[in-house]
Amino acid sequence: MPPSESLSEDSVGLCLGLDSIGPASPHGDRVVYWMHSSHRTIHNPALEAAIVISNRNQLPLDVLFILDPALPDVNLRSFSFLLQGLDDVDRELRSRGIHLSVRRGDTITELLKHLQDASALIMDQGYLRHHRQWYRLLDKELDIPTLQCEGNIVIPVRTASDKEEWSAATFRRKIAAKTLSYLKPVQEQVPLISSRGFWGEGLEWKGHEWHLRWMDMQGSANPSPNLYGGQDAAERILEEFMRKRFDCYHNSRNDPNLRCCSELSPYLHLGQISPVRIAMEVMKAGGPNSEAYLEQLIVRRELSINHVSFNVNYDRYQGLPEWCRKSLDEHSKDAREYIYSFTDLERGRTHDPYWNAAQRQMLSTGIMHNYMRMYWGKKILEWSETPQQAFENALRLNNRYELDGRDANGYTGVAWCFGKHDRPWKERPIFGTVRYMNDRGLERKFDMAAYIQMTLEEKDRIEKLVS
Numbered sequence: 001m002p003p004s005e006s007l008s009e010d011s012v013g014l015c016l017g018l019d020s021i022g023p024a025s026p027h028g029d030r031v032v033y034w035m036h037s038s039h040r041t042i043h044n045p046a047l048e049a050a051i052v053i054s055n056r057n058q059l060p061l062d063v064l065f066i067l068d069p070a071l072p073d074v075n076l077r078s079f080s081f082l083l084q085g086l087d088d089v090d091r092e093l094r095s096r097g098i099h100l101s102v103r104r105g106d107t108i109t110e111l112l113k114h115l116q117d118a119s120a121l122i123m124d125q126g127y128l129r130h131h132r133q134w135y136r137l138l139d140k141e142l143d144i145p146t147l148q149c150e151g152n153i154v155i156p157v158r159t160a161s162d163k164e165e166w167s168a169a170t171f172r173r174k175i176a177a178k179t180l181s182y183l184k185p186v187q188e189q190v191p192l193i194s195s196r197g198f199w200g201e202g203l204e205w206k207g208h209e210w211h212l213r214w215m216d217m218q219g220s221a222n223p224s225p226n227l228y229g230g231q232d233a234a235e236r237i238l239e240e241f242m243r244k245r246f247d248c249y250h251n252s253r254n255d256p257n258l259r260c261c262s263e264l265s266p267y268l269h270l271g272q273i274s275p276v277r278i279a280m281e282v283m284k285a286g287g288p289n290s291e292a293y294l295e296q297l298i299v300r301r302e303l304s305i306n307h308v309s310f311n312v313n314y315d316r317y318q319g320l321p322e323w324c325r326k327s328l329d330e331h332s333k334d335a336r337e338y339i340y341s342f343t344d345l346e347r348g349r350t351h352d353p354y355w356n357a358a359q360r361q362m363l364s365t366g367i368m369h370n371y372m373r374m375y376w377g378k379k380i381l382e383w384s385e386t387p388q389q390a391f392e393n394a395l396r397l398n399n400r401y402e403l404d405g406r407d408a409n410g411y412t413g414v415a416w417c418f419g420k421h422d423r424p425w426k427e428r429p430i431f432g433t434v435r436y437m438n439d440r441g442l443e444r445k446f447d448m449a450a451y452i453q454m455t456l457e458e459k460d461r462i463e464k465l466v467s
């Protein structure tokens, strides 16, 4: 499509307001797209909208990425995965004649510095506490036209629902009729003016290894040798999943010994792949696998985004539904057969070989299998002095070691273990009416000896690789 014709919202996806954004400020010399939640060039509505706006105003486009080492819970593992992804972004932007600027430091300070000569700002939308804080600050400081795009979700969060949803059932009903209209490709735009080499001495991308040294990140979690970050890797994994593993998704995705899941959550977390793009691929296949996958990718994932968007205490014990807190509090003095400190848990030193194996899998690879995550969280609740302590420890471990941690899904997944989005079950010690899980359930369903063996072999292999 010729660039001058491609001005409608429909052609770039979830950028509500694209058609009504005012002309760029005459005081600046460029349009800036601040990429912070959709780290990709494929199927990225904010990037395409930014090109539309820069073409419309006959200005070059500058894409900005800010590396902020003070963001909550980031470490060497999460940052190396993120930086690997920016290699792909830089290469692809370069090939389209677009400049990538990189700054390091406090997000808002660096952003405001960078916007001094900007004529308009386009940015992603995130849903967590720190994102909301950024947007509040920007609201006060900015006097240039600004557009925000929801590029990491299928249905815009407030279109899906205007309140915190009670359960997957209530949310599913609300989005059922809306989903299809959002499953559309994003039309790639062509920039009229190249911005390569325009600005920013010292601000250009120098490769992920250089930037990792520059960031000087410390942390207990080493980079994952199993998973490589970026849109290229995400596309490869999606292709391989559809070809080799999709057929067993519906029946066997819960088995921790089988690789029937997509393993795309770290990529979705950083927006290195679009959920709309994945959903469109999966829909082509159809059938029960497709239905089961879309339930997770759209209903469950976007229910998590609904949770963090509408519940101000999404990352605190107080954010749990009242019935859960009441029941857990009533049982908080129940005798516990085992109590483990944060360090015991972190080192995987419990009496339970299945739990230790799950913890080992997360420590060494950066990914714990979905089904084991539920068991893992439930047991932390069972083995902690108080449910409040359990909630904090589970979140801290999840955010520190999981490549997909620090995500709406992580906060909601942990909260689920404490009853969120679930219903009351039969009352029992410690858990009250919150759903309980036990090791006999694991043994009945899966070959747990094989799971332990697999995590030991994985750990050995990775230790050899790292040393």
Ligand SMILES: Cc1cc2nc3c(=O)[nH]c(=O)nc-3n(C[C@H](O)[C@H](O)[C@H](O)COP(=O)(O)OP(=O)(O)OC[C@H]3O[C@@H](n4cnc5c(N)ncnc54)[C@H](O)[C@@H]3O)c2cc1C
Binding pocket: 253, 261, 262, 263, 264, 265, 266, 268, 269, 296, 297, 298, 300, 301, 302, 304, 368, 369, 370, 371, 373, 374, 377, 398, 402, 404, 405, 406, 407, 409, 410, 411, 413, 414, 416, 417
């Ligand atoms: C205690 C606990 C902690 C969790 N922490 C995280 C986390 O930090 N980050 C994270 O992305 N997910 C988290 N989850 C949800 C879920 O376990 C992962 O999304 C899933 O294991 C990712 O693997 P996959 O990409 O192979 O999933 P697939 O089965 O291939 O599913 C595709 C996508 O659907 C979404 N999805 C799948 N299961 C769920 C679910 N139960 N809830 C919401 N979305 C889902 C994910 O985005 C996933 O990538 C957590 C769950 C629990 C119980």
